Amino acid sequence: MLVSYRWLERHVDLDGIEPHRLADDLTLSTAEVEGIERFAPWLSDVIVGEVLERDAHPDADKLSLCRVDVGQDEPLQIVCGAPNVAAGQKVAVATVGTVLPGDFKIKKSRIRGVDSRGMICSLRELELGDEHDGIWVLPEPCPTGEAVAEALGLEDWVIEIDNKSLTHRPDLWGHRGIAREIAAIHGRTLRPLDTSPPETGDGEPFPVTVESPTCSRYLGLVIEGARVEASPDWLRWLLLAVGQRPIDVLVDLSNFVMLDLGQPNHAFDASRLPAGIRVRNARAGETITTLDGEERKLEESDLLIGSGEEAVALAGIMGGEASKVEDDTSRLLLEVATFDAATVRRTSTRLGLRTDSSARFEKSLDPTLPPAAAGHFARLLRELQPEVSFPARLSDVGDWSDPACELTLRPDRVRRALGAELPDETIENILTRLDFEVARAGSDLRVGVPSARATKDVTLEQDLIEEVGRIHRYGNIPEQAMLAAVEPPRPDPRRELVRRIQNRLSGPARFHEVLSYSFVGDRTLDLLGWSDEPHVRVRNPMARDEARVRRAVLPSLLGDLEANRRERSDLRLFEIGKGYRPEAANERGEPRELHQLALLWATARERVGESFDDARFARLRGVVADLLQSLGVQELAWSSPAAVPAWAHPAEILEVRGSAGDTPLAVVASLEPGLGRAIGLRDELASDVAVAEVSIDALLASDREVRRYRPIPRFPGVKLDVAVDLPESVRAGELVAVIEKAGKGQVADTELFDVYRGANVETGRKSLAYHVLLQSESKTLSDKDQARFLSRLEKGLEDLDARLRK
Amino acid sequence: MNPEATLEEARDQIDSCADHAALKEVERHYLGRKGVVAAALAGIGALPPEQRKQAGQGANRVKQAIQELVDARAEVLDAAALESERSGAGFDPSLPPARLETGSLHPITQVTRELEDLFLSMGYAVLDGPEVELDHYNFEALNIPKDHPARDSHDTFFCDDDGGLVMRTHTSPVQVRAMEQLEPPFRVIAPGRCFRQETTDASHDHTFYQMEGMVVGRDISVGHLIGAMRTLLRGIFERDLDVRLRPGYFPFVEPGFELDARCPFCEDGCSVCKRTTWIELLPCGLVHPNVLSAGGIDPEKWSGFAFGLGLSRLAMLRYGIDDVRHLFGGDLRFLEQF
Structure with a gap:
């Protein structure tokens, strides 16, 4: 709302309260002032002139040549095109150098061969009206040579008040209300205003x-x-x-x-x-x-x-x-x-x-x-x-009642709520200045709320406390320390877990944390085939195709992929966020909220090496395994999931549980290859992409323990390399089981270091090579122990149609 | 073997050795198991007995002398190697440092953590609340009934659901959820994501982060609020900033304030403070009695204050981010910088 300083002056004496001071007063006690500007500042530059003579322009019918006295030594010669200009008029003159609205600067000019030293203004040129059919003729008594603003009393300041800060104050939507605030702040009285109904004749009222x-x-x-x-x-x-x-x-x-x-x-x-x-x-x-x-x-x-x-x-x-x-x-x-x-x-x-x-x-x-x-x-x-x-x-x-009401105010309550030692008299005084009627009732005050304040704004004791506080000024309230029991805040397991995840991923795993919008685009949902899945839907979205709230976090990571791949050949991103499932809403209608971690690792296809473990799937699986272990998941049980999510490769996918039978903690997969192509990862952007989804809810519910210390072996172990030639159909896991069995409890570690197909290995077969560590808790192992292990292994391999490579 | 000639010959060879490998070779040639000295010693038995002693002594003297020459040469070579290593030849200080590949935490996460830690140290608990929120918590229980004009400024995303679901427009609903969960007295903060249906530009996004704070106790006053906010600002800006409270209207607090802080970036006006030297930092106030009641707390017995802090804005101030849309842009070139 715009407020005029001069308008306020009709209601309250503003002597000694200059406009900026008034704006600050309103800001600190009443409502937020957003700006303060002079009204039509150019009117201080435009001056009152008197037309001494008006002659026809020698060379143009519609122009006149005026000699205008502007209070300077010499009258100015001004060419004027208005039909109504006449000798003897007082007019508004913009002299050379004056800037009018629209950044229109008056210059010396020659009009049809005659010099002109200024402009006689119309109301429209001064933004004071729409009239443009002639110049503005000023009233007779204006002193020649004075600024128009001064001569006509047009100097004013316009104060803009933020409407939002007046939401609760119907009384402040007029100048008298604002003036009442100023009067209260400065302890002045409002100028009287006749508020009686109109005097009328006694004809029948209008029906x-x-x-x-x-x-x-x-x-x-x-x-x-x-x-x-x-x-x-x-x-x-x-x-x-x-x-x-x-x-x-x-x-x-x-x-x-x-x-x-x-x-x-x-x-x-x-x-x-x-x-x-x-x-x-x-x-x-x-x-x-x-x-x-x-x-x-x-x-x-x-x-x-x-x-x-x-x-x-x-x-x-x-x-x-x-x-x-x-x-x-x-x-x-x-x-x-x-x-x-x-x-x-x-x-x-x-x-x-x-x-x-x-x-x-x-x-x-x-x-x-x-x-x-x-x-x-x-x-x-x-x-x-x-x-x-x-x-x-x-x-x-109409059927109305006067909203004016009476409230009880406990002065002690005022002091305790504000934290200020205000005497009763001060409280009474402030309220009285604001037009409240105050009467003492024992130690309490009975406060009459005027109807203008009682419709919505002031209905409780707390509202009166605000009135006292704001006129007293909050800046006058001393800062106070809070006293409370010293005790640690209650633990928040999810927040702690999230922090550990963020630290592990942004640190050792070198992933970058992303935050994505909660809205998911229709195109993404189409690509995933999720368009018919139930989504929380926004009725008034920013864009029509972004009306749905995500069910899962992972698809959000796909959105930035193409653009990022153009800039970087290797991306490691994670996001922790919420997904919403309306089909699983509770009885109050709140959709089920899932807390999820999504990870994505994408690398330019040509940068992925030949080595058996360089695929992003293997790498990301390593990141997830490390993460879960670092969070205290003791055993990781990997298996193929019963259902494959739309974003996952149909075969290259594994889920992991803390122990068999539990809820899965995470799913790791290669990105569904068709989806990768559809989001632009082809040709020079072709990428090897792995993604993972970790359920923070499941992690919170899982058994997690601090990782315990394992004693350092007292006896040295024996390291040996074992290369096995086996049919393609046999999985590495089966081979490891055989190796462990052959060790009779002495296999402390197996580490795959090579997968080979080619010369010296028949078609349809492959070679897997492991570093094997044999270790005993009771003795130093000898060459004989090693030989016994190898012979047991050779025997065990027969069942797999496999053999040791020499 | 002529001891003198052998020694001379060995001296020449040893002195010309340029590295330890060559020296080792020369040492082996003379002092090895099949070396010159060993051969001489082995040949002594074939000498007449009267020459044996002298020849033996000679050979041993040569052996000892060569060993000393070898050791001396090794020391010279070591010293030279050390000297050479110290010379720094080939070192180019203008070569770039190796690039360390790292990960990063989102700037919002970093600012949030900093504030969480600050408040945790002051005994505040951290709470979470849903982003898809019931109208009841987002508005009704916060003293903003249907058709209240204050709803205008919230630019709400409405979810098409009969239950009255909205994308929460502020973190204030957690105030009510906190009161339902906790017994007073308590102190909580609730950072999180909020949504407003408004046109986006460099300083507005439809999704942003806020942090709500609420303290409920006996006789909590405006003075306590001022003290807590000054402590908060000290924590954020690491120095004392003047603050001012001025009236602000939020239906869930009474009295309600806007808290301005002296602009930490200038002394006489800059673009951050729009040349006013004050920055509008956080809305706050004493919890409205209706809100306490809605949360099941007796406003005659308990009082409290609440405040809201714009985390997106704070992150922008902290890191000098000029466009709020970067925060959700997912652009690695942005994220990598944190």
């Missing part, structure tokens, strides 16, 4: 019926003999300062009253209300054309102003086109009403039609305000047009 409880009060004032003409300058300047375009005196006064007292109002052409006023809910499918020319489709919950069956205004939001005041209107009905905040808000939100009026109604306006606003309007109008009359008694219909 008004209210059929909906969402209109609590409806006032109608009949006005006769008003002329539709331009407003006086003072009114125009104030409206311009707060960003309103002056139209005519009726519209301008209506706006002025709203911006002055915070009470919206609307003038109808009474002749277009043949059946009186009927405040009712809209009928389904009913339409109204609002003043902006738009046809609006209404619903039954919308509140309408009707006349008979016809809709004439959208209550509290905008008037109707059909009943608007025209130049020939002779009889007006001024509506000043109180409408239900939620109703106005719902309708204006649904129609996307937010107006100055709806912004105020949705804050819950004071139902005692309409008579004062109607009286204000009537008195202002009569001042300007003494011949207007108000022949009929004021219509005043």
Whole structure:
């Protein structure tokens, strides 16, 4: 909301409170000031001139040659194109060097062969109006040579207040409310304002019926003999300062009253209300054309102003086109009403039609305000047009009650909540300055809340504490240390686990942590074939194809893959996040929340070596194994999963459990090759990609222990290399089982170091080579022990159709 | 063997040895099991008895002398090698250092951890809350009923579900969840992800991180809030910053404040503080009695304060990130820097 400093001065003496100080006061005690600017600053440079002579331009019919006294030694010669310029006028002159709106700098010029040393301005050139059919003729008494702003009292400052910070303060949506704050802050009194209802004749009131409880009060004032003409300058300047375009005196006064007292109002052409006023809910499918020319489709919950069956205004939001005041209107009905905040808000939100009026109604306006606003309007109008009359008694219909209330305030409670030693007198004084009525009741205070503050804002003791605190100023409250029992906060296993995961992965594993949006794109879901899976869906997404909330974290990592691969040939990414499963919602409707870790390792295909363990799948499996062990999972049981997720290679996939039979902790797989191609990993971006999904929920539920120390062997072991020639169909695991069996408990470690196919190995067979460590806890092993192991192994290998390679 | 001639010959050969390998070879040639000296000693038996003693002594003298020459030469070679190693020849100090490949933690994670640690050290517990949240927790229980104008500024993503689900617009719902889980007095923080349906630009994203804080106890006052916030800022900026509290309206606190801190980046106005020397840092306030009641806590017995801190914004301030969208961009060239 824009606030004019000069406008505030109509309500409170601002002597000694300069505009920036006032802005700071509001910021620190009332509401957030977003900015402060001078109103039309160029008016301090444009000066009052007197046209001494006006002659025809020697060379152009429509131009005149003026000699203008601007208070300098010599009059200026100025070429002017306006038809209305005449000798003897006081005019606004922009001299050479002055900058007008639009960064328009006045320069010396020659117009049709004649020198011109400035410009005589129109209102439009000064952004003071739309008129452009002539120059602006100033009133006679303006002193020649003075700045226009000074001569006309146009100097003003415009303060912008953040509307959000006024959400709870309907009383601050007019200048008088803001002035009341300034008065309270500085201990000044507001200038008196006549708030009595308008004086009227005793004709029959205009017929008004209210059929909906969402209109609590409806006032109608009949006005006769008003002329539709331009407003006086003072009114125009104030409206311009707060960003309103002056139209005519009726519209301008209506706006002025709203911006002055915070009470919206609307003038109808009474002749277009043949059946009186009927405040009712809209009928389904009913339409109204609002003043902006738009046809609006209404619903039954919308509140309408009707006349008979016809809709004439959208209550509290905008008037109707059909009943608007025209130049020939002779009889007006001024509506000043109180409408239900939620109703106005719902309708204006649904129609996307937010107006100055709806912004105020949705804050819950004071139902005692309409008579004062109607009286204000009537008195202002009569001042300007003494011949207007108000022949009929004021219509005043509705079922409303005065919201003014009384609250008990415990001064001790104020002191304890603020942490400030405020004497009772100070508390009383602050509240009184804010228009609260305060009476002592024992050690308590009985506080009367004025109706303007009681509609929503001040309803509890706590609200009064805020009033005291903000006027006292929070900056005056001393900092205090909290006293509390010294005890460690309760442990949070998940957070601790997540930290260990992050540390292990970003450290030894050299992975980079990513955070992705929770929304997953339709394209990704299509590629995964997950489009029909249940997703939490957002009704108003940023983009139509990103309406779904992810079920799993892993697909998010695929999104960045192609772009990143263009920049880097090796990517190691992980993300810890949440997935949502609406099909598993609880009885309160909360979707099941999964905590997951997703990993991805992608390497340019040509960089992956020939070595048997260089595939990303093997590498990533190593990362996952290390991670799980570092988290205290004692045994890792790897197996093929029963179901293959859409992102996984159908064969190259394993899941791992802490011990057989448990919930799987993780799944590791190569990326489904078709999916890789579909997301752009082909040609020069062809990549070997492995992915893994770790369930943090399952990890939390699993048995994990601190890894125990294992004694260092007391006797040296024997290391030997064993190369075995075996059929392709035999798996490495089977071979290791045979090796371990042959060791009779002495095989302490087996490490695969080569897989070979080719010369010296028949087609259909392969060679696997292991470093084997034999170790005994009771003795140093001898050559004989080694020989016995090898002979047992050779025998065992026969069952696999395998043999030792020499 | 002529001892003198053998010794002379050996001396020449030893002195010309350029490295230990050559020296070893010469040593073996003279002193090895089949070397010149051994051969001479083996030949003594064939000499007339009167010459044997002299020949034996001669051979042994030669042996000893050669050994000394070898040892001396080895020392010279060692010294030369050491000298050479120290000379630094071939060292180019302008060569680049080897690149260490590392992983990284997201800047949001780093800032979050720092704050968690700070608050944990002050006895706050860390809580988590769902990102897909019930309207009840996100609004109703926070004193923001349906049709309340404060809902406007939340730019809510609504989930099409009859149960009233939204993408949580702030971390404040965890206040209510905390009150349901914990017995007062307590102190908690809740970092996490929030969502607003608003147009994105360099300083706004539809997804961002916040951290909620809440303290409930006996007679918790605005003075306590100011003290706690100053401690928090000291932790974040590692120095004392002036703060100011000014009224701010949030339906779930009463009184509600905006807390501004003196801009830590300038003294007389910069782009971060929009030339005001204050930066708007966190909304806070005393917990509204209605919110305490909604959380099952008696506002006559207990009071508390709450605050919200923008983690995305803090990460941007901390690392000088100029575009908030980098945080969720997933671009390795960004992530690698942390």
